[in-house]
Amino acid sequence: MRALVSTFYKEGIDRFCNFLYKKGVEIISTGGTYKYLKEKGIPAIEVKKITGFEEILDGRVKTLHPNIHAGILAVRDNKNHMNSLKEKGIGTIDFVVVNLYPFFEKIYENLTFEEKMEFIDIGGPSMLRAAAKNFKDVVVLCDYRDYELVIDEFEKFGDVRYETRKYLAGKVFNLTSCYDALIANFLLEDLYPEYLSLSYKKAMDLRYGENPHQRSAFYVKLDGNGSMKDFEKLNGKELSYNNIKDIDIAWKLVCEFEEPACCAVKHNIPCGVALGFDAQDAFLKTLECDPVSIFGGIVAFNTKIDKKTAEKLVEIFLEVIVAPDFDKEALEILSSKKNLRVIKMKSKPSDKIEVVSVDGGILVQSVDDKLIDELEVVTEKSPTKEEIEDMIFGMKVVKYVKSNAIVVVNNKKAVGIAGGQVNRIWAACQALERGKGGNVLVSDAFFPFDDVVKEAAKYNIKAIMQPGGALRDKQSIDACNKYGISMVFTKIRHFKH
Numbered sequence: 001m002r003a004l005v006s007t008f009y010k011e012g013i014d015r016f017c018n019f020l021y022k023k024g025v026e027i028i029s030t031g032g033t034y035k036y037l038k039e040k041g042i043p044a045i046e047v048k049k050i051t052g053f054e055e056i057l058d059g060r061v062k063t064l065h066p067n068i069h070a071g072i073l074a075v076r077d078n079k080n081h082m083n084s085l086k087e088k089g090i091g092t093i094d095f096v097v098v099n100l101y102p103f104f105e106k107i108y109e110n111l112t113f114e115e116k117m118e119f120i121d122i123g124g125p126s127m128l129r130a131a132a133k134n135f136k137d138v139v140v141l142c143d144y145r146d147y148e149l150v151i152d153e154f155e156k157f158g159d160v161r162y163e164t165r166k167y168l169a170g171k172v173f174n175l176t177s178c179y180d181a182l183i184a185n186f187l188l189e190d191l192y193p194e195y196l197s198l199s200y201k202k203a204m205d206l207r208y209g210e211n212p213h214q215r216s217a218f219y220v221k222l223d224g225n226g227s228m229k230d231f232e233k234l235n236g237k238e239l240s241y242n243n244i245k246d247i248d249i250a251w252k253l254v255c256e257f258e259e260p261a262c263c264a265v266k267h268n269i270p271c272g273v274a275l276g277f278d279a280q281d282a283f284l285k286t287l288e289c290d291p292v293s294i295f296g297g298i299v300a301f302n303t304k305i306d307k308k309t310a311e312k313l314v315e316i317f318l319e320v321i322v323a324p325d326f327d328k329e330a331l332e333i334l335s336s337k338k339n340l341r342v343i344k345m346k347s348k349p350s351d352k353i354e355v356v357s358v359d360g361g362i363l364v365q366s367v368d369d370k371l372i373d374e375l376e377v378v379t380e381k382s383p384t385k386e387e388i389e390d391m392i393f394g395m396k397v398v399k400y401v402k403s404n405a406i407v408v409v410n411n412k413k414a415v416g417i418a419g420g421q422v423n424r425i426w427a428a429c430q431a432l433e434r435g436k437g438g439n440v441l442v443s444d445a446f447f448p449f450d451d452v453v454k455e456a457a458k459y460n461i462k463a464i465m466q467p468g469g470a471l472r473d474k475q476s477i478d479a480c481n482k483y484g485i486s487m488v489f490t491k492i493r494h495f496k497h
């Protein structure tokens with residue numbers, strides 16, 4: 001038996017090749033791998049002895065040769081195949097052990113386009129794919145973590161079982177398809193290509209999905225950045241599916257603001273959002289927005305957490321705290337609650353597209369990254385500077401609330417948040433009732449009727465911000481003028497389904 005070993009990362013190959021050698025398997029390897037094995041005292045044959053060719057074109061052509069590929073692809077119980085090998089003096093290759101040029105990693109490094117292109121492996125995937133196609137006859141390994149599995153089976157059964165070979169072959173196509181997808185996206189630079197191949201790698205298996213009877217795992221992108229790719233858990237229980245979704249929305253929301261901001265989220269809906277002069281102030285104001293719903297919630301900040309904020313945070317039951325950083329003392333205080341998940345975010349949201357699934361398909365769209373198109377005061381009365389600031393604050397919040405959504409704001413505090421309603425008036429009634437005393441009202445979409453304005457007047461709302469553009473805008477404007485409310489159109493809708 002013969003094995004072809006050609007690996008970029010040499011981890012584990014000495015032990016594995018030593019094992020093969022002891023089992024009487026002849027090892028063929030490419031330049032660097034050959035040198036490595038030789039240094040480790042493991043006998044191997046250089047691939048050029050098999051191909052009759054020196055490696056050429058700076059390593060672009062080393063194993064791309066019929067003596068290699070026919071040795072891999074020949075079906076052992078096909079007489080014609082075996083006769084062809086015999087005629088040409090080609091030996092079979094029974095193990096292919098390859099790991100690829102690190103395109104996955106190099107794509108992020110500060111390299112030129114041409115330098116990155118050089119990290120596209122051609123010979124490696126060709127051998128892997130050939131061996132995977134012929135898995136009944138060839139054991140193929142593209143992941144060093146599988147070496148032990150093969151050693152174990154070989155020791156136990158004197159061979160590698162069919163099921164294991166098939167699994168290893170599946171792993172190859174799983175890897176090469178992802179590798180190719182990344183290259184395709186790198187070259188196409190098109191977020192909506194003909195075929196959508198997304199390259200994601202499993203970051204963790206999750207205990208369950210939205211509910212305990214649902215299976216789940218968390219995958220992170222291989223191409224591009226993204227704040228959920230590399231956060232760090234500094235304390236607490238393992239994260240759940242729902243935690244990850246909530247962290248994402250809470251972090252996105254606080255990243256809308258330059259000033260110290262805090263946001264509490266429950267069931268993927270903000271239940272309190274506030275700005276403050278520091279983290280503690282922002283948190284205490286967030287708590288005031290809705291002291292009931294925050295229980296068991298996720299709280300996110302856009303500033304470092306200090307001791308005094310941590311002391312306040314541990315006074316109530318929370319599931320997750322999210323922030324860009326934590327003081328040493330703050331972390332100690334938060335860590336005194338062993339289940340409390342403390343998440344350090346390392347980057348701001350940067351995705352350009354978002355994806356949701358429907359049965360049999362996925363929908364792709366650009367992220368909602370434009371807040372206001374143009375501000376137009378449409379009423380006799382104009383809002384004050386403070387009211388405008390409060391309404392812009394509210395618009396940043398309403399963007400993250402499921403439609404139909406209304407937010408009532410008082411002095412940079414989202415005191416009344418209501419969403420997920422099947423009509424706008426119900427959302428308005430809830431937000432106004434929850435946010436009694438709020439000054440301004442913000443809506444994610446236009447008012448089809450003047451009912452929201454009439455309701456707002458009952459609660460003494462001073463100013464309203466909404467996209468405008470309804471057939472009956474005039475009715476709402478007239479109602480505002482009647483009640484002395486000012487209204488501003490933004491010309492941008494923020495539905496969230």
Ligand SMILES: NC(=O)c1ncn([C@@H]2O[C@H](COP(=O)(O)O)[C@@H](O)[C@H]2O)c1NC=O
Nearest residue numbers: 008030032033060062063064101122123124
């Ligand atoms: N061109 C070829 O014929 C070829 N054959 C194998 N490789 C790759 O060369 C690497 C190993 O090279 P070395 O043994 O020289 O360190 C592996 O990552 C393998 O996937 C090749 N390189 C890239 O395309």
